[in-house]
Amino acid sequence: MRRGPSVFNRISIGAGLVFLYAPILLLMIYSFNDSRAVNVWAGFSTRWYTALFRDSQLMGALWITLRIGVVSASIATVLGVMAAVALARGGLFRGRTLFSGMVYAPLVMPEVITGLSLLLLFVAVGLDRGFWTVVMAHATFTLCYVAVVVQARLSTFDTALEEAAQDLGCPPWRAFFAVTLPNIIPAVAAGWVLALILSLDDLVIASFTSGPGSTTLPMRIYSAVRLGVSPEINAVSTLLIGAVAVGIAVYGSVSRRRTAPARA
Amino acid sequence: MTTKAARPNIGAIRSSFAPWNDPGTKPLVRFDGVTKRFGDQIAVDNVSLDIYEREFFALLGPSGCGKTTLMRMLAGFETPDAGRIMLGGVDLADTPPHKRPVNMMFQSYALFPHLSVAGNIAFGLKMEGLKKVAITDRVNEMLKLVKLEAYAARMPHQLSGGQRQRVALARAIARKPRVLLLDEPLAALDKKLREETQFELTDLQMELGITFLTVTHDQDEAMVLADRIGVMDQGRIVQIGPPTEVYEAPNSRGVAEFLGDINIFEGIVETFNSPVASLKSADGHFKVVDEDCPAGGATVWLAVRPEKMRISPKAPPKGTANVLAGEIWDIGYLGDWTTYIVEIGPNRLIRVAQANASRIVEHPLSWDDKVWVSFDADAGVVLTR
Amino acid sequence: MAAIAPYLWLGMLFAFPFLLVFKLSLSDVALSMPPYAPKFDPGNIGRFVRALDLDTYGRLVSDPIYIKAWLSSLKIAAISTALLVLIGYPIAYGMARCSSGSRQLLVLAVTLPFFTSFLIRVYAWVAILKPAGILNAGLHALGLPPVAVMNTDAAVYIGMVYAYLPFMALPLYAVLEKQDESLIEAAADLGATPFRAFWTVTFPMSLPGVAAGALLCFIPIVGEFVIPDLLGGSSTLMIGKTIWTEFFNNRDWPAAAAAATALLITLVVPLMLYQRQQARVLR
Numbered sequence: 001m002r003r004g005p006s007v008f009n010r011i012s013i014g015a016g017l018v019f020l021y022a023p024i025l026l027l028m029i030y031s032f033n034d035s036r037a038v039n040v041w042a043g044f045s046t047r048w049y050t051a052l053f054r055d056s057q058l059m060g061a062l063w064i065t066l067r068i069g070v071v072s073a074s075i076a077t078v079l080g081v082m083a084a085v086a087l088a089r090g091g092l093f094r095g096r097t098l099f100s101g102m103v104y105a106p107l108v109m110p111e112v113i114t115g116l117s118l119l120l121l122f123v124a125v126g127l128d129r130g131f132w133t134v135v136m137a138h139a140t141f142t143l144c145y146v147a148v149v150v151q152a153r154l155s156t157f158d159t160a161l162e163e164a165a166q167d168l169g170c171p172p173w174r175a176f177f178a179v180t181l182p183n184i185i186p187a188v189a190a191g192w193v194l195a196l197i198l199s200l201d202d203l204v205i206a207s208f209t210s211g212p213g214s215t216t217l218p219m220r221i222y223s224a225v226r227l228g229v230s231p232e233i234n235a236v237s238t239l240l241i242g243a244v245a246v247g248i249a250v251y252g253s254v255s256r257r258r259t260a261p262a263r264a
Numbered sequence: 265m266t267t268k269a270a271r272p273n274i275g276a277i278r279s280s281f282a283p284w285n286d287p288g289t290k291p292l293v294r295f296d297g298v299t300k301r302f303g304d305q306i307a308v309d310n311v312s313l314d315i316y317e318r319e320f321f322a323l324l325g326p327s328g329c330g331k332t333t334l335m336r337m338l339a340g341f342e343t344p345d346a347g348r349i350m351l352g353g354v355d356l357a358d359t360p361p362h363k364r365p366v367n368m369m370f371q372s373y374a375l376f377p378h379l380s381v382a383g384n385i386a387f388g389l390k391m392e393g394l395k396k397v398a399i400t401d402r403v404n405e406m407l408k409l410v411k412l413e414a415y416a417a418r419m420p421h422q423l424s425g426g427q428r429q430r431v432a433l434a435r436a437i438a439r440k441p442r443v444l445l446l447d448e449p450l451a452a453l454d455k456k457l458r459e460e461t462q463f464e465l466t467d468l469q470m471e472l473g474i475t476f477l478t479v480t481h482d483q484d485e486a487m488v489l490a491d492r493i494g495v496m497d498q499g500r501i502v503q504i505g506p507p508t509e510v511y512e513a514p515n516s517r518g519v520a521e522f523l524g525d526i527n528i529f530e531g532i533v534e535t536f537n538s539p540v541a542s543l544k545s546a547d548g549h550f551k552v553v554d555e556d557c558p559a560g561g562a563t564v565w566l567a568v569r570p571e572k573m574r575i576s577p578k579a580p581p582k583g584t585a586n587v588l589a590g591e592i593w594d595i596g597y598l599g600d601w602t603t604y605i606v607e608i609g610p611n612r613l614i615r616v617a618q619a620n621a622s623r624i625v626e627h628p629l630s631w632d633d634k635v636w637v638s639f640d641a642d643a644g645v646v647l648t649r
Numbered sequence: 650m651a652a653i654a655p656y657l658w659l660g661m662l663f664a665f666p667f668l669l670v671f672k673l674s675l676s677d678v679a680l681s682m683p684p685y686a687p688k689f690d691p692g693n694i695g696r697f698v699r700a701l702d703l704d705t706y707g708r709l710v711s712d713p714i715y716i717k718a719w720l721s722s723l724k725i726a727a728i729s730t731a732l733l734v735l736i737g738y739p740i741a742y743g744m745a746r747c748s749s750g751s752r753q754l755l756v757l758a759v760t761l762p763f764f765t766s767f768l769i770r771v772y773a774w775v776a777i778l779k780p781a782g783i784l785n786a787g788l789h790a791l792g793l794p795p796v797a798v799m800n801t802d803a804a805v806y807i808g809m810v811y812a813y814l815p816f817m818a819l820p821l822y823a824v825l826e827k828q829d830e831s832l833i834e835a836a837a838d839l840g841a842t843p844f845r846a847f848w849t850v851t852f853p854m855s856l857p858g859v860a861a862g863a864l865l866c867f868i869p870i871v872g873e874f875v876i877p878d879l880l881g882g883s884s885t886l887m888i889g890k891t892i893w894t895e896f897f898n899n900r901d902w903p904a905a906a907a908a909a910t911a912l913l914i915t916l917v918v919p920l921m922l923y924q925r926q927q928a929r930v931l932r
Contacts (some may be wrong), residue, residue, distance in 0.1 A: 009743030013755065016740035020762050020814065022625040023773035026783055027701045030776065037781070053762060079655045086652030097928075099652060102659040104927045110872020112889045113909050117666030120906070124669055134876060140662040143655065163341055164374035168388030168439065175362075178387075182378040190849065206875055207897070218768050225768070225879060229776045235767040244764050252757075 024241060031234035048235040058220055058236065065217040066199055068131065072138035073195035079139065080146025080191055085145065085176070088154035106144040114141055115208030122209065129211030137209040138199040145198060146191035153187035156179075193251055197244060281491060282506075284294070290316045290353065291476050293443060298347035300333050307333040309499035310347070315381060315443070318467050320476045325496035331479045334496075335445050338477070339368050343485050351442065362391070367441035371448040372628040373421040373432035381604065382407070382416040388439045405616050406434040409468070426457050446478040450485055462488045483523050487511070518648050520567045525603075527573070528647075529566040536560055543647065547608055551585040551641040563649040570617035572643035575604055577629060579636050588614070588637045592629055603631040604629065606637055647648040667913065668767050674705055674907035690780040709911070718886035719911060725802070725877075726870040726888060728810035730817075730863050736810060737817035737862060742851075744818070745825035771808055771860065771879050778804050798914065800882030808876040814870075819863040824858030825851070857926075864923040872912050881930045 039128030083103050118137045122129055165175035203218040224233050265492055283289040291314035300308040308330040336342045338349055340361030349356045363451045373382050385406050389399045397501050407413045409429035420428060432437045436444055450458045466489055466541040469476050480486050486493050487507040495503045495510055514520035517528060531545030541557040543550040543566055546599045580587055589614055590608035658797040709715045744755045775785045785795040813919050836846035874889035888908055896905040
């Protein structure tokens, strides 16, 4: 596949990228629109941003969302790495098919189903809905993403390295921490970031599993969007997109620095 | 020219080293009826094998013959389905890999990419719980041994293939294992480096006095390195012996054909007056000297190596034994040797190898030339299976 | 060993709750109306079983709106997936033919939207498509009549394609990128025009990628909620929206559970195909 792109290929890629990015860019541009109306450009202004920071409800939701994200992503990373190790190294243990099914299915499972079923679980065991139920719900579906990312890395990881560690006197569990983990840590970090982003982004599952006092930012945005387009939402969106972009750029440059000598 | 390195007089030691002939010597490693299955496939089939202290033993066989599995069972990465593996008289069955006093040099070298050269060599020593000073000393000693003193701080990806191989070796011997396992130790090196390293390895083994067990599919490598070779095929060991023995006196057609080229003539023993036998085959009568030839009437196979045959455009004098007339069907010029494929009958091809002792030959043999191939009575070996 | 904790976690929080959904779908409305919370009581299985009935499913079947929503979900998912293949394939194919440096950049460019909020991306289209939105402002500036896309199925399709394009393009790209260029050269060497070489070599070999992308899109789209809710109109029926409405607006939990069960049963076959494919990737 290295024949170089034809004109048709270039047009496809170009049109695809415009399609993917134009709506986001328009949204960002209109967040600086002085007018409340979306279809009128009334000059550059940052007043919607200043309004945002004065909106204590929104800021509260942001804070809750971040806390849920960090906690759930951390739980998901621990469990996801364990699941990945089990899938990549466990061989054929009992119930493996069910296990891999449970790891892969949440990736495509419609969120309404996951959300509803989790809610019913929390109700059934008499757990009050709030911060921790959302954390558990998010850890559940994001752990699968972590597992997939880490398992992909493990599958290209030379098992001889783990054997070599054992051969040199290292017990298996210690070999994982001494040899495997240091070498797959970029994938683990990527998994954590992915889990965090998915948690920050989730509307449907959070709507089912949150209770009073744990309204997340996407839930706030959603209820605002239902009322119509507003420049405040544009501004929030722009900030969120900016935060993710900065996060990815930082992550990218850090991981590039880590891998750069490997290509030298 | 190969440069000569200072070393102990290993010739004298090696030529007299044969503990396997002494019934009083206890083996260091003993495989006792070891069997390993993967699913319904038998990888190792009831193998019994003794390896002695200070021996350099090579398991030789085609890929998939079970040699690597056998070695991995000694390292502890596979568990035998039947049989026992003993080290120094102790059954290893309940010892996990990290507690076995053996170390392995992996085929891929398996150097830890996140650790430096020194860090890799120190890894096993740290696991032993040695003091920092002791570790540093031992690491430096190892670096010196493999001539990598200047590379201690390098990362594995900054090394050449040959250097990596030496780090892997240093890492494996740093813990002074009772047996060093080498999985295709030279397979990843190019041809020139491979030849050099072969000799370095044998010298190192003499110097350290450690027992080496190597696994290889390369017969040259096995021949150069090993005191004894165990030839494996389909999970079984088919012959064990010093290189000269397995090459010159193979015990079956399978071994004979696996090690180098060989011409095989099926025939019947006419008479046998030890050690001289007379054989009758479709290609003519042969006179052979072989003490182990069966009595008259038995079906046997006479195996003759190509380099032990002579080829000539002139007919030898009448009455000469072991002469085959034919036509040259193909010629393979290898520089140092030339291989002739000679058709000695309809669809009967044999292989004759001649050293190219002179640069210029006045009348070189050519395609379709009429030639006579002959060999001495002691050039061939009589096989019964 | 490492499997135990995630196994238990997923078993408790992912697999087991489906049983609760199923159970609730067999209960009566009044019984399970919030704030009543049916506690899980293993000692009372007899009474529990007797209380189960198929009334909720009867209601679902007798009310044509549920059947319509279910059929319409399948239709929208199928058409969206087809559109995604048509739009995603040329992009993935073009990417695979770029040089290695620009390929890396393009993969990043296609992945990035996935990291930006789904909700925000859908919302961006609301701003564009709504009657007094950016699209119509643009058309007006060009002197063209306005179009009414918002709150129609067309808007839903745009949203679906937009939101799921990375899920289609990346698996396709992964397959196309791995394809050996010498195969195309061999086809050309054997007399195939580039066009024929594509249809006889490249395309058939990329079908596993098409299947992967299609499953990755089809399954979640069938149960999609946000897109039909924000971009679709009242006539856009989708089962994910039905579940949401029954649950949050009508507070009819058994109906929501029954609709979720119906959705899950619909997805059993696609999920199994997806599972098989993942298992193959794993090997």
